[in-house]
Amino acid sequence: MLRSLQLDSTHRVILALRLSSLLFLFSSVLSVHGYYPTRANIFIYAGCSQEKYQPSSPFEANLNSFLSSVISSSSQIIYNSFAIGNDTSAPSEGAIYGLYQCRGDLHPTECAKCVGRSVNQIGLVCPYTLGASLQLEGCYLRYEHSGDFLGKLDTGLRYRKCSKAVASDTEFFRRRDDVLADLQGANGFRVSSSGLVQGFAQCFGDLTVSDCSSCLTDAVGKLKSLCGSAAAADVFLGQCYARYWASGYYDEPGSSNDDQVGKSVAIIVGVFAGLAILVILLSICKKTMGKSFFPILLMPIMKQIIGK
Numbered sequence: 631m632l633r634s635l636q637l638d639s640t641h642r643v644i645l646a647l648r649l650s651s652l653l654f655l656f657s658s659v660l661s662v663h664g665y666y667p668t669r670a671n672i673f674i675y676a677g678c679s680q681e682k683y684q685p686s687s688p689f690e691a692n693l694n695s696f697l698s699s700v701i702s703s704s705s706q707i708i709y710n711s712f713a714i715g716n717d718t719s720a721p722s723e724g725a726i727y728g729l730y731q732c733r734g735d736l737h738p739t740e741c742a743k744c745v746g747r748s749v750n751q752i753g754l755v756c757p758y759t760l761g762a763s764l765q766l767e768g769c770y771l772r773y774e775h776s777g778d779f780l781g782k783l784d785t786g787l788r789y790r791k792c793s794k795a796v797a798s799d800t801e802f803f804r805r806r807d808d809v810l811a812d813l814q815g816a817n818g819f820r821v822s823s824s825g826l827v828q829g830f831a832q833c834f835g836d837l838t839v840s841d842c843s844s845c846l847t848d849a850v851g852k853l854k855s856l857c858g859s860a861a862a863a864d865v866f867l868g869q870c871y872a873r874y875w876a877s878g879y880y881d882e883p884g885s886s887n888d889d890q891v892g893k894s895v896a897i898i899v900g901v902f903a904g905l906a907i908l909v910i911l912l913s914i915c916k917k918t919m920g921k922s923f924f925p926i927l928l929m930p931i932m933k934q935i936i937g938k
Contacts, residue, residue: 670768670931688724709835734819784868
């Protein structure tokens with residue numbers, strides 16, 4: 631009876647160790663292929679005003695209120711604007727205006743995560759500033775002491791990125807131009823594709839239809855003039871952005887280094903998670919089987935992990 635229980639315990643430990651090794655390998659594979667962390671959290675650009683506010687000032691209190699409102703709202707809708715402390719009874723130096731917007735294809739849960747990350751980062755990137763903006767891949771956050779920017783067309787260039795050029799590929803350029811022409815007609819968020827070329831564009835939620843069209847026309851023009859024959863290109867203006875890419879471009883090794891830090895972190899987390907499970911299970915094994923049996927049990931499992 632005792633021998634039967636020992637064998638059954640041994641089988642359970644061996645199975646657990648094999649499962650832990652598979653978990654370790656699976657987590658590494660997922661992170662290498664970019665399934666996590668999500669690309670929505672990739673940093674694009676930030677802008678900070680020169681003017682500063684004092685700690686514990688009315689502006690700081692209203693800024694904290696604005697950021698709390700942003701987090702709460704982003705789990706419900708992908709765009710919202712705010713005006714806090716602008717009533718006649720409040721001190722004018724504390725007024726704050728701001729907005730956030732998520733990419734149109736993000737689920738509200740992912741939108742809230744992206745906005746939450748922006749809220750956590752904006753104070754680190756722009757400490758004690760009266761105005762700041764932060765663009766991540768999946769969302770945008772901005773606040774100012776004045777509300778003049780809300781609903782006002784702004785086509786100033788904020789960021790651009792151009793990949794390597796495509797050499798003499800007339801079919802690619804024809805498809806690209808089809809996609810860009812379609813994106814110019816977007817009202818809010820639009821995805822487009824033609825053959826192997828894909829793209830999307832978006833305007834901020836406070837723009838009118840005509841202003842959105844003007845902004846995207848400008849963005850598309852800058853994509854062509856600034857990036858020429860690039861296989862992929864991004865242009866972010868003050869209140870809209872547009873992107874196109876050759877199909878599979880973002881999946882090619884080395885095509886984009888923007889998320890390499892995130893991938894490296896994910897791999898490290900996966901490694902430590904797998905090692906932690908192994909340590910716990912091997913500790914149980916040691917207590918159950920004794921020191922002499924421990925190396926015999928470990929050897930075949932380790933051979934499976936390293937593939938020898």
